[in-house]
Amino acid sequence: MQTINELQLAKELIRYPSITPIDAGVMKFLEKKLRKLGFKTKILEFKEKNTKPVKNLYARLGTKGPNFCYAGHLDVVPAGNLKDWTVNPFRPSIKKGHLIGRGANDMKSSIAAFVSAVSIFVKNNKEFNGSISLLITGDEEGIAINGTKKVVEYLKKRKEKINFCLVGEPTNPNKLGEMIKIGRRGSMTGRLSVIGVQGHVAYPHRANNPSTTLVQILKELKEIKFDKGTKDFQPTNLEVTKINIDNTADNVIPGLANATFNIRFNNNHSSNQTTYMIQDVIKKITKIKPELSTTGGTSDARFIRKIAPCLEFGLVGKTMHKVDEAVSLGDLKKLTLIYSNILKNYFK
Numbered sequence: 309m310q311t312i313n314e315l316q317l318a319k320e321l322i323r324y325p326s327i328t329p330i331d332a333g334v335m336k337f338l339e340k341k342l343r344k345l346g347f348k349t350k351i352l353e354f355k356e357k358n359t360k361p362v363k364n365l366y367a368r369l370g371t372k373g374p375n376f377c378y379a380g381h382l383d384v385v386p387a388g389n390l391k392d393w394t395v396n397p398f399r400p401s402i403k404k405g406h407l408i409g410r411g412a413n414d415m416k417s418s419i420a421a422f423v424s425a426v427s428i429f430v431k432n433n434k435e436f437n438g439s440i441s442l443l444i445t446g447d448e449e450g451i452a453i454n455g456t457k458k459v460v461e462y463l464k465k466r467k468e469k470i471n472f473c474l475v476g477e478p479t480n481p482n483k484l485g486e487m488i489k490i491g492r493r494g495s496m497t498g499r500l501s502v503i504g505v506q507g508h509v510a511y512p513h514r515a516n517n518p519s520t521t522l523v524q525i526l527k528e529l530k531e532i533k534f535d536k537g538t539k540d541f542q543p544t545n546l547e548v549t550k551i552n553i554d555n556t557a558d559n560v561i562p563g564l565a566n567a568t569f570n571i572r573f574n575n576n577h578s579s580n581q582t583t584y585m586i587q588d589v590i591k592k593i594t595k596i597k598p599e600l601s602t603t604g605g606t607s608d609a610r611f612i613r614k615i616a617p618c619l620e621f622g623l624v625g626k627t628m629h630k631v632d633e634a635v636s637l638g639d640l641k642k643l644t645l646i647y648s649n650i651l652k653n654y655f656k
């Protein structure tokens with residue numbers, strides 16, 4: 309069997325303008341590729357009231373356990389103003405050792421690297437003890453209602469066992485190999501409304517200004533020391549994100565003051581042997597020992613962790629969602645090598 313070239317596949321994937329929730333045919337394209345490698349595949353389309361339908365893909369090679377799963381998304385954010393790009397975002401171009409295009413970084417190239425890694429692994433290990441699967445969504449950059457969340461529910465219902473999941477999102481801030489993400493802090497948004505009594509600014513005793521109370525409450529909230537953090541997690545933190553007093557007059561004490569705050573809280577996590585194996589593989593190939601981190605925004609790992617232990621490792625995230633989104637060709641090669649070595653070690 310021929311192996312799949314990661315650069316060629318990354319280019320092919322970028323050519324599909326799969327801006328969430330539009331699929332543009334990319335899911336079917338990847339499905340075909342995986343079938344050629346021997347995967348059993350299923351395209352899962354989910355829809356909910358007031359949302360657009362989204363296509364997802366679950367593919368599995370082999371029937372035995374353990375099942376090593378790679379998770380990612382084929383949807384991309386819009387290109388923005390095309391004039392700001394030096395190339396057409398959906399016509400992948402190579403410039404100064406970089407592949408440029410929407411999704412080059414987040415995260416079509418990573419998917420291409422994993423599929424290429426599978427093709428290399430399968431060529432060298434025709435009979436391996438276990439299964440390799442891919443969980444690919446088309447709803448990561450969007451509202452994430454018809455994506456991984458529903459695929460996980462579907463897999464749970466079918467009693468499909470995943471033993472370990474590697475999420476291929478861009479995790480490295482500057483250099484490939486710097487960072488593995490082993491969890492995320494939780495997030496909670498709070499909304500605070502203080503109802504006062506509206507009145508004339510010149511007669512404050514006849515009014516009750518809610519903004520004074522609001523500021524006092526926010527100050528107290530901000531001063532709470534939730535915890536000191538743990539070895540792997542930053543301390544829990546609260547940030548006020550909005551203060552809103554809807555008032556058009558300068559001589560009126562408002563009757564209502566609103567605020568919104570967001571808390572990022574930490575949690576304990578269970579790391580396991582696979583994490584250390586992956587850390588070793590990355591170190592061997594990049595010569596950098598990756599930090600185990602819990603920074604960053606949310607990812608679909610929040611859904612998958614309900615059915616399997618997860619970690620995230622992918623490309624350098626510097627250009628994600630930006631104009632001229634790019635991946636270095638060297639990194640793409642290295643990531644493919646890392647992924648194929650992870651598979652080799654996992655099934656050893």
Ligand SMILES: [Zn+2]
Nearest residue numbers: 414415448477
């Ligand atoms: Zn992403």
